[in-house]
Amino acid sequence: MLEQVSARVWVTTSPTWLTTSSVVVADDGACLLVDPALTPADLVSLQGELTGRGWHVAAAFSTHPHWDHVLWSEALPDDVPRWATPAAATACPDEELAAQAARDLPGHRWDVVGGTTPLPPDTTELPWTGPRAVVIATPGHAPGHASLHLPAEGVLVAGDMLSDVEVPLLDDDGGALDAYRRSLQRLADVVAGCDVVVPGHGRVADAAEAGRRIDADHRYLDDLTAGVDPLDPRLGDPRVRAEHEAQAARLGV
Numbered sequence: 001m002l003e004q005v006s007a008r009v010w011v012t013t014s015p016t017w018l019t020t021s022s023v024v025v026a027d028d029g030a031c032l033l034v035d036p037a038l039t040p041a042d043l044v045s046l047q048g049e050l051t052g053r054g055w056h057v058a059a060a061f062s063t064h065p066h067w068d069h070v071l072w073s074e075a076l077p078d079d080v081p082r083w084a085t086p087a088a089a090t091a092c093p094d095e096e097l098a099a100q101a102a103r104d105l106p107g108h109r110w111d112v113v114g115g116t117t118p119l120p121p122d123t124t125e126l127p128w129t130g131p132r133a134v135v136i137a138t139p140g141h142a143p144g145h146a147s148l149h150l151p152a153e154g155v156l157v158a159g160d161m162l163s164d165v166e167v168p169l170l171d172d173d174g175g176a177l178d179a180y181r182r183s184l185q186r187l188a189d190v191v192a193g194c195d196v197v198v199p200g201h202g203r204v205a206d207a208a209e210a211g212r213r214i215d216a217d218h219r220y221l222d223d224l225t226a227g228v229d230p231l232d233p234r235l236g237d238p239r240v241r242a243e244h245e246a247q248a249a250r251l252g253v
């Protein structure tokens with residue numbers, strides 16, 4: 001189930017919305033889970049695979065406060081930090097996330113999922129003993145959205161950006177569009193020095209492919225704001241098309 005993408009990073013992808021979970025492994029087998037997902041059964045089998053490899057979960061990181069990126073399971077240890085940026089950790093009440101999850105994909109026990117652990121303000125690297133994990137603020141999709149850069153691995157775990165299956169989906173606050181564009185610019189510099197880019201939904205990319213996705217995302221946002229129907233193959237998915245139409249309506253274009 002786990003696919004190795006660099007010396008110390010593995011990724012698994014759920015068939016539902018091609019949702020990715022990333023595992024960063026330290027020398028001693030301590031693991032950092034990034035956005036572990038997606039179904040309750042997926043999480044049980046993820047823990048089983050980690051145990052089978054002699055690894056143990058030491059910490060987790062949630063890229064942003066959407067229900068499919070804050071998940072947890074009774075199969076996973078309940079005494080490890082599950083970091084998020086301070087804005088992400090406080091953005092959305094658990095009851096709201098639980099209600100969204102119950103509507104989209106029932107079965108998660110929200111009393112187990114609970115909440116994330118806010119990182120101290122202005123944290124730039126995760127306080128763990130494994131490969132250096134740099135937190136890059138990339139707002140626009142959700143409050144406090146952050147990507148994780150593992151420089152020694154040449155890996156960027158992008159969160160819900162740089163997807164080949166979803167167009168940029170904007171947070172519904174007023175400044176999201178500009179914030180999203182700035183986040184794309186910030187990631188362009190990081191991506192240029194990476195070998196592997198992991199989107200929250202979709203296929204793992206190399207730097208060239210991730211660069212094409214950044215260009216496609218800018219084009220999509222240009223068309224969205226100009227009120228032009230984008231010629232974007234990602235809109236062939238009815239779910240993504242519906243999200244596109246909803247955000248076009250919100251922007252009044």
Ligand SMILES: [Zn+2]
Pocket residue numbers: 064066069141142160
């Ligand atoms: Zn999201």
